[in-house]
Amino acid sequence: MNDQRPEATSAARLSGLTKRFPGFQLGPLDVVLEPGTVLALVGPNGAGKTTTLNCMAGLIIPDEGGTEVYGAAVHPARTEYRREVGYVGEESGFFQRWTAGSNLDFLAKLLPGWSHDRARRLVERFALPLDKPVNKLSRGNRTKLALVAALAHGPRLLLLDEPTAGLDPVVRSEVLDVLWEITEDGGHAVLYSTHVLSDINRLADELAFLRDGQIVLRTGRDELSERWRRVSFRLPDEDIELPDVVDYRRVRAEHQVITRDAEATLQKLTELGAEAVEVSRMSVDEIAVQILKEGHHVARAES
Amino acid sequence: MWHALRAELAYQREYLLGGLGMAVGVVIIVSVVFFAVGEDGPPSHAAAGIRGMFLIMAPLIVGFIAQSFRSEERRARLLLAGPLTPRQIAGASVLLTVVLFGIGVLAAGLMIGAGFLVTGRLELESLQMVGYVGGLIFAMMQMGLLVQEAVAARSQQRLRASAAGWAGFVLAVLLMAVLSLVAVFFQGPLSWFSLHLGNLIAAVTAMAASVALYAGRTDFTR
Numbered sequence: 001m002n003d004q005r006p007e008a009t010s011a012a013r014l015s016g017l018t019k020r021f022p023g024f025q026l027g028p029l030d031v032v033l034e035p036g037t038v039l040a041l042v043g044p045n046g047a048g049k050t051t052t053l054n055c056m057a058g059l060i061i062p063d064e065g066g067t068e069v070y071g072a073a074v075h076p077a078r079t080e081y082r083r084e085v086g087y088v089g090e091e092s093g094f095f096q097r098w099t100a101g102s103n104l105d106f107l108a109k110l111l112p113g114w115s116h117d118r119a120r121r122l123v124e125r126f127a128l129p130l131d132k133p134v135n136k137l138s139r140g141n142r143t144k145l146a147l148v149a150a151l152a153h154g155p156r157l158l159l160l161d162e163p164t165a166g167l168d169p170v171v172r173s174e175v176l177d178v179l180w181e182i183t184e185d186g187g188h189a190v191l192y193s194t195h196v197l198s199d200i201n202r203l204a205d206e207l208a209f210l211r212d213g214q215i216v217l218r219t220g221r222d223e224l225s226e227r228w229r230r231v232s233f234r235l236p237d238e239d240i241e242l243p244d245v246v247d248y249r250r251v252r253a254e255h256q257v258i259t260r261d262a263e264a265t266l267q268k269l270t271e272l273g274a275e276a277v278e279v280s281r282m283s284v285d286e287i288a289v290q291i292l293k294e295g296h297h298v299a300r301a302e303s
Numbered sequence: 304m305w306h307a308l309r310a311e312l313a314y315q316r317e318y319l320l321g322g323l324g325m326a327v328g329v330v331i332i333v334s335v336v337f338f339a340v341g342e343d344g345p346p347s348h349a350a351a352g353i354r355g356m357f358l359i360m361a362p363l364i365v366g367f368i369a370q371s372f373r374s375e376e377r378r379a380r381l382l383l384a385g386p387l388t389p390r391q392i393a394g395a396s397v398l399l400t401v402v403l404f405g406i407g408v409l410a411a412g413l414m415i416g417a418g419f420l421v422t423g424r425l426e427l428e429s430l431q432m433v434g435y436v437g438g439l440i441f442a443m444m445q446m447g448l449l450v451q452e453a454v455a456a457r458s459q460q461r462l463r464a465s466a467a468g469w470a471g472f473v474l475a476v477l478l479m480a481v482l483s484l485v486a487v488f489f490q491g492p493l494s495w496f497s498l499h500l501g502n503l504i505a506a507v508t509a510m511a512a513s514v515a516l517y518a519g520r521t522d523f524t525r
Contacts, residue, residue, distance in 0.1 A: 054522075054524055057383075058523075059380065059383060059522070059523045060522050060523070060524060061520075076383060076388070076523055077389060077390070077518070079386040079387070082384065082385065082386060085384075091377045091380060091524075092380060093378050093380035093382070094376065094381060095314050096376050106310050110307070110384075110386075110387075112385075149384075
C-alpha cells in the first residue's frame, strides 16, 4: 500500500449486502455513505448493526452483495481498503497481557500510514495510561486505546460499534468530544452503531434505523426532529383518517397521535375542524423508539 | 506475517523461559538421580531420553498456551486491521508451533551434545526416541489446529470444507499409523526414518489443510 489514496464519490457503498444466519437475515442492504457524513445506525440488540459493521470491516464475508470503501472492494483476502478503515468494536484483539504502549508499538509497525505524532496526540488527549497491561485497563481506557489504534493510521472511514456502551458519563463525554473534533473537519466518514440515542444529537448528520436486519428508515437528524410531532386534539368523529400518523391513542374525548409529518397532519386536522389542537416536540429517543416499534409501517409509508 | 509471528513469540517469552527453566531444573534433578544410582540404575540412553523429552515438551506446551491466547484474545481481529491476508495469519499460527518445536529440538540437541562432552557417549538412540515422541506431539498439535478449523467450517455452514478438514485429519492419522507399522514390522536402519517421516507428513498435511480452511473462512470475528 502506498500513500496514493483513491478518490471516490462515496466513502462506503453497500450493494445488496446480505448475510444469513439460522433464524436471521441481514439485508439486502443498499447504503451509500458520503465522505464527511456521520451516519448513526440505530437499532435494538440483534437488529444486525454489528454484523453490518463486521461486513464493512471485512471480518465477515456476506452471502450476497458486497461493500466498497473509497472504491476498493472489501474482502478479508484483499488489503487495499484497510488503509481507509478504522474500526472500533467490542473486541479489538489486543495482546491483553501487554501494556497499552506495547500494543500501540506493535500496531505502529503493522499498519501502513501510522503516525506516531497522531497517536501521541490522541494518547495525551485521552490521558491514556500506556504503562498498564490491557487486561488491567478500565472499560473506558480500553475504548480509548481502541480509538487511538483505529485513528492513528489516518483512515478516512470510521466504523464505530457502540463505542460509548458501558462507559461512565465522564469518559463517554471525553470519547464523544474527540469523535466530534475528528468529524468536525469533514474529512472522515463515520458509521456509528448505537442504541444510546443521546449520542446521536452530538454526532450524527443522518440516521438509519435498522430492525430485524432491514433498514426501515434513513433520514437526516434535523429533518427527523423537525417533522415528527405528538399532536392531541378533539374531534367528535370516531373514524378519522390522518396522513403520516404512526401511532394513535384515544384518551376519553381526546385523540392523541404521533405523526412523522406534522405539517401534513395539522393541515388535515384544520380541514376536519379539529379543536384544542396541541402540538409538542419529540426527543430523538422518543422518535427512534416509535420508528423501531412501528418499523414496517414506516417503511411502507416511506416507500 | 513475520512481524505477527515475532510478536506472538515475544508475547509468550515469559511462559517459554519459565517452561524451559523448569525443564532444565528437571534435567538437573534427573541427572543427579541417575549419577547417584550409577551402574545400578537404568541405561544411560534412558536418562538422556527422559531429559531430552522434558526439553522438547516445555516449548510445545507453550505452543498450546499460545494458541489458546490467540483464540481467546481474538487476535485475527487485530491482524486483519493491517495488511495481512487470512492465509498469512493462519501461516503465522502454524509456524508459531513449528518455531517452538524447533526451540525444543535445539535445546534437546544441546543437552545431548553436552552429555557427549561430559561422558564421551553420544546417545543417538535417545535422540531418535526424543525426536520421534516430540514429533508425535508436534504433529498432534497441528492436527488439533486442523480439527479446530474443521469445526469452525461446520459452524459457518461450509460443510464441504469441514468434511475436507476431517478427511485431512483422518488421512494424516492413517499415514502416521501406516508408517509406524512399517517401522515396527521392518526393523532396520530405515525404521527411525519411517517414524519421523510419518510425523512429518502428518504435520505438514495438517498445516496445509488448516491454512487452507482458515483462508476459506467466512467469519473472522471468532
